[in-house]
Amino acid sequence: MEHKVEENGGTLVIAFSGDIDLQSSPDARKALLALVGKGAPILVDLSGVGYIDSSGVASLVECLQSSKKSGQQFLLVSVSEGALRVLQLARLDRVFKICATLDEGIAAVS
Amino acid sequence: MTAETISGEVLSGGAALGVASPSVHDHLELLAEMGRDFASNQDLDVTLKNAVQRITEYVDAEAGALFMLSPCGLKLLCNACVGPVEITGLELAADQGIVGFCVQNDDGKIVRDVADDPNFNAAVDSEAGFKTRSILCAPMSVKGERIGAIELINKRGGDGLFDNNDLYLLQALSSSAGLAVLNARMSLQLVEQERVKRELELAAEIQRSLLPPASEASFPVSGVNVPARIVSGDFYDFYPLDDGRIAFTLGDVSGKGMNAALLMAKTASLLRCLGKAIKEPGRLLTLVNTEICETATRGMFVTLVQGIYDPENGHVRLANAGHEPPLVVAPDGSFTAIEAEAPPLGIAPSLLDEDGFPETEFNLNGGRLFVFTDGVTEGYVESGEEFGIDGLKDLICSAGDGGTALVLNAVRARIGETGAPLRDDVTIVAVDDTLRANIGAPQGKAAKAAEAGATGTQGEKLMQLRVSARANRLRLIRNTVKETATFCGFVGSDVGDIVLAVDEACQNVIRHAYGSEGEGDISIELRHRVDAMIILIRDFADPVDISRIKPRDLDDVRPGGLGTHLISEVMDEVDFLPPPIDGGNLLRLVKKIKGTASDGT
Numbered sequence: 219m220e221h222k223v224e225e226n227g228g229t230l231v232i233a234f235s236g237d238i239d240l241q242s243s244p245d246a247r248k249a250l251l252a253l254v255g256k257g258a259p260i261l262v263d264l265s266g267v268g269y270i271d272s273s274g275v276a277s278l279v280e281c282l283q284s285s286k287k288s289g290q291q292f293l294l295v296s297v298s299e300g301a302l303r304v305l306q307l308a309r310l311d312r313v314f315k316i317c318a319t320l321d322e323g324i325a326a327v328s
Numbered sequence: 329m330t331a332e333t334i335s336g337e338v339l340s341g342g343a344a345l346g347v348a349s350p351s352v353h354d355h356l357e358l359l360a361e362m363g364r365d366f367a368s369n370q371d372l373d374v375t376l377k378n379a380v381q382r383i384t385e386y387v388d389a390e391a392g393a394l395f396m397l398s399p400c401g402l403k404l405l406c407n408a409c410v411g412p413v414e415i416t417g418l419e420l421a422a423d424q425g426i427v428g429f430c431v432q433n434d435d436g437k438i439v440r441d442v443a444d445d446p447n448f449n450a451a452v453d454s455e456a457g458f459k460t461r462s463i464l465c466a467p468m469s470v471k472g473e474r475i476g477a478i479e480l481i482n483k484r485g486g487d488g489l490f491d492n493n494d495l496y497l498l499q500a501l502s503s504s505a506g507l508a509v510l511n512a513r514m515s516l517q518l519v520e521q522e523r524v525k526r527e528l529e530l531a532a533e534i535q536r537s538l539l540p541p542a543s544e545a546s547f548p549v550s551g552v553n554v555p556a557r558i559v560s561g562d563f564y565d566f567y568p569l570d571d572g573r574i575a576f577t578l579g580d581v582s583g584k585g586m587n588a589a590l591l592m593a594k595t596a597s598l599l600r601c602l603g604k605a606i607k608e609p610g611r612l613l614t615l616v617n618t619e620i621c622e623t624a625t626r627g628m629f630v631t632l633v634q635g636i637y638d639p640e641n642g643h644v645r646l647a648n649a650g651h652e653p654p655l656v657v658a659p660d661g662s663f664t665a666i667e668a669e670a671p672p673l674g675i676a677p678s679l680l681d682e683d684g685f686p687e688t689e690f691n692l693n694g695g696r697l698f699v700f701t702d703g704v705t706e707g708y709v710e711s712g713e714e715f716g717i718d719g720l721k722d723l724i725c726s727a728g729d730g731g732t733a734l735v736l737n738a739v740r741a742r743i744g745e746t747g748a749p750l751r752d753d754v755t756i757v758a759v760d761d762t763l764r765a766n767i768g769a770p771q772g773k774a775a776k777a778a779e780a781g782a783t784g785t786q787g788e789k790l791m792q793l794r795v796s797a798r799a800n801r802l803r804l805i806r807n808t809v810k811e812t813a814t815f816c817g818f819v820g821s822d823v824g825d826i827v828l829a830v831d832e833a834c835q836n837v838i839r840h841a842y843g844s845e846g847e848g849d850i851s852i853e854l855r856h857r858v859d860a861m862i863i864l865i866r867d868f869a870d871p872v873d874i875s876r877i878k879p880r881d882l883d884d885v886r887p888g889g890l891g892t893h894l895i896s897e898v899m900d901e902v903d904f905l906p907p908p909i910d911g912g913n914l915l916r917l918v919k920k921i922k923g924t925a926s927d928g929t
């Protein structure tokens with residue numbers, strides 16, 4: 219798994235690629251939490267994530283809760299089919315704010 | 329020589345003097361009576377008591393006692409006595425007193441007057457208030473084997489002292505009594521030997537009942553067992569399975585005695601019972617190995633071949649636990665040996681992983697398979713040489729393509745022809761694929777059989793992997809599961825769902841079953857049933873409390889605990905099976921294939 223953080227239109231965009239599983243989710247969690255407290259909305263781009271497991275989903279949930287506390291918006295954008303399926307199975311597709319594309323996400327928070 | 333001159337002297341046995349002829353007649357009569365008594369009475373102690381009684385009366389003594397040397401030769405025990413003082417049970421050191429002197433020197437002794445003899449033990453007298461004046465003692469021995477001695481005290485009447493005639497008489501009677509005791513002992517031993525032999529014959533009868541009945545000529549599996557002794561450490565078995573295949577077993581327990589026979593009985597019973605349910609030779613041997621390791625006597629082991637033959641297509645799968653390599657004889661007469669790839673049963677319980685003992689699979693293609701014990705190859709033949717593996721091969725060749733029964737009979741005859749006792753049990757099992765009608769189309773048949781395997785409730789095993797329980801192995805597991813699910817016919821999100829469920833189940837093992845990463849292994853078995861994919865996930869950790877594992881409440885959105893929910897969400901069946909025999913946890917996941925007959929949705 220790899221990740222890349224960019225500032226885009228006043229938001230923090232973190233894009234993951236590869237599998238977020240038990241092995242890589244601690245890194246994903248750390249990268250996500252590093253953005254909490256920076257004020258700008260967080261957009262998590264999951265287009266390159268072929269596989270996400272419960273530990274990866276848990277990291278997303280934890281970060282959602284932390285960002286809420288720090289008053290930051292937290293969105294998932296261009297979620298891959300596989301990742302969306304897991305979120306649906308976990309009934310979390312309604313907990314997270316999900317936008318189809320990065321642009322839609324940026325538009326939604328501005 | 330007068331009584332006075334020998335007073336106080338010790339006289340050893342010599343020429344009898346002045347024995348009157350009527351007493352010889354009585355003497356013979358007494359011996360005959362004693363002989364009859366010894367022959368007819370089962371209780372040696374009673375007989376000895378009678379003998380002492382008769383001898384004491386005959387020699388006209390006040391008291392008499394019979395001492396026997398203990399088996400270890402260190403003690404003399406009074407077995408019978410007559411007279412005013414009861415000393416039955418009295419124990420002396422083997423060289424103590426006048427009795428001890430006689431036994432040690434294998435010679436008779438007369439002490440006319442005990443007052444003059446340093447060997448006399450006055451302890452009994454002083455305790456019992458009995459006055460010993462004169463002692464006569466003679467050993468019981470046969471051909472130098474010391475049995476004991478008979479001692480007489482105080483001659484009745486006259487001066488109360490024994491004389492030489494009394495000594496000679498007692499010596500003669502003692503020898504007879506000794507012979508009678510020895511005969512009685514030997515007959516007891518004989519009775520005991522007979523009893524043991526009878527027991528062994530009963531054991532052998534039970535053993536024979538453990539072997540399968542002789543098979544019909546049309547049945548493709550047959551066997552022969554000739555024990556070297558009454559009981560055998562070898563065994564063989566074969567029986568049809570409910571799917572039409574035939575399971576066969578041949579084993580050799582280390583050693584040849586009763587202990588080997590008992591372990592044989594146990595192993596054969598376990599295999600026959602479990603073999604009907606567990607139709608995988610490798611897994612079957614693993615189970616039986618664990619059981620034998622737990623309970624068998626240290627140092628005993630069993631070499632064994634367990635196989636399954638399919639008479640429909642000639643397919644054989646077998647596992648060899650340290651046994652002589654079975655021989656496959658192709659229709660063209662060429663031989664292939666199937667080497668053992670695992671140690672004998674009873675050596676180490678956890679030497680092999682749960683995949684079981686390694687299996688070998690091959691097709692007989694109209695050939696024959698011979699499984700045999702080393703009693704066959706190491707048996708002597710007429711030339712005095714060992715029959716050997718080449719001998720067996722020659723014999724198989726010379727039998728041409730005749731049935732395996734011919735070969736079995738020929739081997740039995742060849743090894744038994746010297747008439748000498750067998751060195752070891754001779755046991756062979758033969759599988760005859762020449763009887764199969766449809767040779768030549770094994771491939772199509774085999775493919776069909778594989779399909780048939782998928783119709784069973786457990787389906788066909790497609791894949792098995794065992795990896796260290798670490799997070800960085802999960803990707804490997806996922807890829808394997810993904811390809812296998814696709815192979816089973818799953819499409820779309822089902823493939824991803826199955827991958828997710830297996831991944832989550834493996835995570836639970838990594839995170840919860842084991843204390844830390846890489847502490848143990850995780851094993852995943854992927855099976856294909858016509859209507860479903862079955863996944864067996866096993867760990868080797870302490871059993872997990874199943875009641876504690878339940879899906880989390882989804883309204884409570886917190887990290888963790890989500891995995892179990894995901895598994896039950898995507899799989900049709902999620903069950904913890906009873907823990908495997910050697911510990912750990914076993915989880916079974918079933919995912920139905922959409923569109924099959926048994927799919928209810």
